[in-house]
Amino acid sequence: MSESLPEWAEKILARDPRAMARAISAVESGEPAGIELLKLLFLKSGRAYVVGVTGSPGAGKSTLVEKLAAQYRASGVPIGIIAVDPTSPFSGGAILGDRIRMQALSPDEGVYIRSMATRGHLGGLAPAVQDVVTILDAAGCALILVETVGVGQDEVEIARHADVTALLLVPGMGDDVQTFKAGVMEIADIYVVNKSDRPGAERVEQEVMAMLAMSQRRDDWNPPVLKTVATTGEGISDLREALERFRSFGERDARRLARRREQWRSRLLELLRQRLFETALGDLEDAALEACVEDVLAQRRDPHTVADKLISDFRKGKGVAGGR
Amino acid sequence: MSESLPEWAEKILARDPRAMARAISAVESGEPAGIELLKLLFLKSGRAYVVGVTGSPGAGKSTLVEKLAAQYRASGVPIGIIAVDPTSPFSGGAILGDRIRMQALSPDEGVYIRSMATRGHLGGLAPAVQDVVTILDAAGCALILVETVGVGQDEVEIARHADVTALLLVPGMGDDVQTFKAGVMEIADIYVVNKSDRPGAERVEQEVMAMLAMSQRRDDWNPPVLKTVATTGEGISDLREALERFRSFGERDARRLARRREQWRSRLLELLRQRLFETALGDLEDAALEACVEDVLAQRRDPHTVADKLISDFRKGKGVAGGR
Numbered sequence: 295m296s297e298s299l300p301e302w303a304e305k306i307l308a309r310d311p312r313a314m315a316r317a318i319s320a321v322e323s324g325e326p327a328g329i330e331l332l333k334l335l336f337l338k339s340g341r342a343y344v345v346g347v348t349g350s351p352g353a354g355k356s357t358l359v360e361k362l363a364a365q366y367r368a369s370g371v372p373i374g375i376i377a378v379d380p381t382s383p384f385s386g387g388a389i390l391g392d393r394i395r396m397q398a399l400s401p402d403e404g405v406y407i408r409s410m411a412t413r414g415h416l417g418g419l420a421p422a423v424q425d426v427v428t429i430l431d432a433a434g435c436a437l438i439l440v441e442t443v444g445v446g447q448d449e450v451e452i453a454r455h456a457d458v459t460a461l462l463l464v465p466g467m468g469d470d471v472q473t474f475k476a477g478v479m480e481i482a483d484i485y486v487v488n489k490s491d492r493p494g495a496e497r498v499e500q501e502v503m504a505m506l507a508m509s510q511r512r513d514d515w516n517p518p519v520l521k522t523v524a525t526t527g528e529g530i531s532d533l534r535e536a537l538e539r540f541r542s543f544g545e546r547d548a549r550r551l552a553r554r555r556e557q558w559r560s561r562l563l564e565l566l567r568q569r570l571f572e573t574a575l576g577d578l579e580d581a582a583l584e585a586c587v588e589d590v591l592a593q594r595r596d597p598h599t600v601a602d603k604l605i606s607d608f609r610k611g612k613g614v615a616g617g618r
Numbered sequence: 619m620s621e622s623l624p625e626w627a628e629k630i631l632a633r634d635p636r637a638m639a640r641a642i643s644a645v646e647s648g649e650p651a652g653i654e655l656l657k658l659l660f661l662k663s664g665r666a667y668v669v670g671v672t673g674s675p676g677a678g679k680s681t682l683v684e685k686l687a688a689q690y691r692a693s694g695v696p697i698g699i700i701a702v703d704p705t706s707p708f709s710g711g712a713i714l715g716d717r718i719r720m721q722a723l724s725p726d727e728g729v730y731i732r733s734m735a736t737r738g739h740l741g742g743l744a745p746a747v748q749d750v751v752t753i754l755d756a757a758g759c760a761l762i763l764v765e766t767v768g769v770g771q772d773e774v775e776i777a778r779h780a781d782v783t784a785l786l787l788v789p790g791m792g793d794d795v796q797t798f799k800a801g802v803m804e805i806a807d808i809y810v811v812n813k814s815d816r817p818g819a820e821r822v823e824q825e826v827m828a829m830l831a832m833s834q835r836r837d838d839w840n841p842p843v844l845k846t847v848a849t850t851g852e853g854i855s856d857l858r859e860a861l862e863r864f865r866s867f868g869e870r871d872a873r874r875l876a877r878r879r880e881q882w883r884s885r886l887l888e889l890l891r892q893r894l895f896e897t898a899l900g901d902l903e904d905a906a907l908e909a910c911v912e913d914v915l916a917q918r919r920d921p922h923t924v925a926d927k928l929i930s931d932f933r934k935g936k937g938v939a940g941g942r
Contacts, residue, residue: 333922
């Protein structure tokens with residue numbers, strides 16, 4: 295690119311879709327320019343309301359997110375949608391395919407959609423999701439919907455970094471409720487029984503209520519359990535109303551600040567973990583790594599000793615004396 | 619403990635269950651003594667056949683693993699079982715509860731069972747599973763069954779580090795096959811349709827066959843699709859036979875060495891990532907971290923700049939001049 299970083303940043307602040315798409319690609323692939331750009335954009339961000347939407351495959355998340363976005367668009371605010379897909383460990387790619395796409399949901403130009411894979415190229419926990427949020431936020435997206443496909447730990451991590459989390463459940467998937475109990479169930483601020491025109495919707499609702507009666511939140515929010523039929527749009531306005539209620543609750547409640555502090559602490563630590571590793575890998579020559587692998591394979595050295603040595607080399611810098 | 623590290627290691631080599639249990643606890647909680655112990659034990663390990671058994675909740679993994687262990691025990695070899703549970707992000711504990719238990723499967727003293735949580739205390743990807751394998755291996759367990767509860771990325775990672783991976787499927791959970799396609803499906807060396815006395819077993823078998831017909835392996839192994847009824851023991855001897863067939867296939871095939879090399883490379887990198895982070899955290903004072911969090915929260919500094927500064931401080935050592 296012939297533009298300077300500040301020029302690039304300016305284009306993003308002006309919501310230029312191509313500049314945004316390039317920024318996201320740069321961040322996703324871990325380019326140094328992407329990180330420098332983020333440093334500029336971060337200071338212009340922080341105004342978006344980030345809504346996490348999670349639930350098992352087939353729960354109707356995409357349809358619900360689309361309907362919710364359309365409803366919010368009626369008020370004219372630019373909206374960002376990030377769809378996070380589980381990654382195949384073999385292909386390394388996202389299931390939904392096209393990861394570079396950034397397009398309008400409809401002819402409407404105020405909606406930016408981005409698919410992302412759960413894992414970065416170095417196996418981190420979707421570290422780039424928060425960075426993409428920062429880009430969309432700086433670009434003026436007042437609402438950012440982060441849709442996570444799946445029920446795993448990664449999705450929980452992503453959801454925990456949203457300002458509010460909605461969990462979608464559907465009737466007739468009793469086993470999933472079981473699975474969710476491993477932790478996903480407890481993280482939601484709003485529960486949505488989607489496809490609620492199907493038999494069993496009441497049972498799911500009651501199960502969630504029973505779970506909520508037993509669990510204890512750190513704040514005074516009382517998570518609502520809503521019913522929707524995303525395909526027809528039924529209940530979407532209730533969901534929007536609940537999201538707005540939670541937003542003003544958050545602005546009043548001091549404990550929400552504590553949640554944000556925790557989110558940034560964990561984000562900062564995750565970033566430290568990832569960048570440390572990337573920096574160390576950058577310093578490590580391929581041949582040196584392969585020699586270590588061969589040593590371990592032949593049981594000449596154990597992996598812990600090898601790792602300790604690599605860390606100590608890293609701290610000393612590339613063959614530079616000094617440090618500790 | 620009043621014993622020295624070499625004494626502790628000797629007890630483990632002699633298969634003392636209490637010494638083994640203490641070692642596993644030390645490794646799991648990241649105690650330095652545990653790591654020093656591993657360094658000694660690693661050089662005595664490498665003989666076990668590590669079998670990963672994965673599948674969705676309710677697929678009957680525990681029962682199958684128990685029956686398989688009983689069958690292998692008939693030949694007199696000591697056996698280790700590691701049951702990896704998804705962790706609740708809230709409690710931090712394993713669902714199955716008792717993580718410290720190490721007991722005989724039956725009055726038989728040759729079977730060692732251990733439950734572990736997927737995530738370590740620092741959020742790593744079950745880094746300790748491989749370390750527990752090393753302990754059981756050094757203790758002479760000729761067969762180690764690693765049972766992962768769940769279908770997420772973590773379970774895939776764990777399965778990839780086994781010598782052989784068996785994937786359990788059950789009839790009547792069509793949606794799960796869909797979920798598995800995100801990558802878990804492809805990693806197995808042996809497919810097991812458990813509860814095959816239920817309706818739909820043929821359909822699952824055919825789906826797997828169809829998937830296999832489309833996928834391409836790096837080696838010449840032709841993954842079998844077996845049917846079992848774990849509760850009655852039906853098909854367990856076929857499974858054992860397939861496991862043994864895969865083992866001798868692996869000993870003949872040069873590409874299996876390439877797989878082991880890849881496993882150790884990825885294990886070494888994971889260890890480097892984790893230990894780097896732990897070392898950096900150990901150096902970082904709580905107050906300094908909190909000051910960073912406050913800076914980011916107040917948008918005085920962006921998280922990437924903060925992380926870069928922390929890394930540079932880490933490389934210089936705790937206030938020690940020099941390095942780079």
